Amino acid sequence: MNRPYDVIVIGLGVMGSAAAYHLARARQRVLALEQFELDHRNGSSHGESRIIRYAYTHPLYVQMARESFALWEALEAASGRRLMLRTGGFDFGAPDSPTLRATHQTLESASVLFEWLNAEEAMRRFPQFSLTAEMVALYQPDAAYLAASACVIAQAELAHALGAELLFETPVRRIEPLHDGVRIHTADRTYEAGKLILTGGAWMGKLLGALDLGLPLQPTREQIVFFEPRDPDLFTPERCPVFIFHSPTWFYGLPDVDGSGVKVGIHGNNDACDPDQVNRTPDGAYIERVAAWTRQHLPLAAGAVKEARICLYTMTPDEHFVLDQHPAYPQIVFGAGFSGHGFKFGNLIGKLLADMALGNPISYDLSLFSVARFRQSVQGEGDR
Numbered sequence: 001m002n003r004p005y006d007v008i009v010i011g012l013g014v015m016g017s018a019a020a021y022h023l024a025r026a027r028q029r030v031l032a033l034e035q036f037e038l039d040h041r042n043g044s045s046h047g048e049s050r051i052i053r054y055a056y057t058h059p060l061y062v063q064m065a066r067e068s069f070a071l072w073e074a075l076e077a078a079s080g081r082r083l084m085l086r087t088g089g090f091d092f093g094a095p096d097s098p099t100l101r102a103t104h105q106t107l108e109s110a111s112v113l114f115e116w117l118n119a120e121e122a123m124r125r126f127p128q129f130s131l132t133a134e135m136v137a138l139y140q141p142d143a144a145y146l147a148a149s150a151c152v153i154a155q156a157e158l159a160h161a162l163g164a165e166l167l168f169e170t171p172v173r174r175i176e177p178l179h180d181g182v183r184i185h186t187a188d189r190t191y192e193a194g195k196l197i198l199t200g201g202a203w204m205g206k207l208l209g210a211l212d213l214g215l216p217l218q219p220t221r222e223q224i225v226f227f228e229p230r231d232p233d234l235f236t237p238e239r240c241p242v243f244i245f246h247s248p249t250w251f252y253g254l255p256d257v258d259g260s261g262v263k264v265g266i267h268g269n270n271d272a273c274d275p276d277q278v279n280r281t282p283d284g285a286y287i288e289r290v291a292a293w294t295r296q297h298l299p300l301a302a303g304a305v306k307e308a309r310i311c312l313y314t315m316t317p318d319e320h321f322v323l324d325q326h327p328a329y330p331q332i333v334f335g336a337g338f339s340g341h342g343f344k345f346g347n348l349i350g351k352l353l354a355d356m357a358l359g360n361p362i363s364y365d366l367s368l369f370s371v372a373r374f375r376q377s378v379q380g381e382g383d384r
């Protein structure tokens, strides 16, 4: 059938803008639909900074991180924008922390550069941090931060420049699978294409649920706090590494990017929410908890609170992503459940989704991210 578009993309956060970009590079006729404006604050991808690093406990992520670094560099060159800055990464905690140990093992087996520092060495080299005597730090020189909003905007702009049609303020109301494609319904129009890529972030549970695919995707309300550093020179991206504190609850943070303040948050807050009804006012008790941790471990960062913000995660039970085809509609591929750590892979995930939609070979074993791992909770399985 002769249609005006080869592929439709729904959702233009980091994943969808990357998919649109890679599809447009592959000379596909692309339509991308976003319910809000470009780089809005209601989803997961907005902001000054996200951590990119190799420090993972599963080797697939280390393998994907290698290609991700290269793809962000290529995007920098193509867009002429500054998107990534190497700060180094500083993971610290008790020497017997299971996640710190597992991270070390993965880095070692993947031959990624790192150094172990005892507390005294760590504080001498990185006077931003305050460690108790028994703590250790794992330093990785290659870690960096990504200028998150600039990455999304660069991908969207390049996709558009390569011919993709991007429609903002255009919520998709209904997805209608056809025998050889899809029909998308907005408030006042329909659009058809042979393939569909769904990258709806925290709305993916709703989008897939309407396609009879129930997956354990839990949106959560996350909060980040920005501090006016007491010693600004120590917290520039040139001097301060991105950091993660390994404990049963992880604290993480990034240097002061462009005067936004030192960013600190807690990973794994589990504050379940409906993405359409999020309380966007940060909690005073949360801000105080983060401030107390910052006073203890980065005392020279812990000046006045400049700002606190809400951002959404979409958690899966195992915190691994979901990248797959719809089991009943192979013309629909999707990326979901990025569990608070997807941004660094965004450009690569867009490329993988584009390759999946186009039937191109994939050079990774993505079974870790399959729908099949949730098989018992997949509805309508008997129908396939």
Ligand SMILES: Cc1cc2nc3c(=O)[nH]c(=O)nc-3n(C[C@H](O)[C@H](O)[C@H](O)COP(=O)(O)OP(=O)(O)OC[C@H]3O[C@@H](n4cnc5c(N)ncnc54)[C@H](O)[C@@H]3O)c2cc1C
Pocket: 010, 011, 012, 013, 014, 015, 016, 033, 034, 035, 036, 042, 043, 044, 045, 046, 049, 050, 051, 052, 170, 171, 172, 173, 199, 200, 201, 202, 203, 222, 223, 224, 265, 311, 312, 313, 335, 338, 339, 340, 341, 342, 343, 344, 345
């Ligand atoms: C506080 C915080 C800190 C983080 N830190 C890091 C980090 O340091 N490193 C890292 O790698 N990752 C990090 N992440 C995770 C990372 O930011 C996310 O995994 C990533 O941004 C998810 O992108 P996305 O494109 O899937 O979602 P989104 O950016 O939310 O994009 C989905 C888009 O789909 C649109 N949409 C949904 N439904 C519809 C519809 N019906 N019609 C049209 N459009 C629709 C939405 O409006 C939205 O724009 C962090 C996340 C948060 C919240």
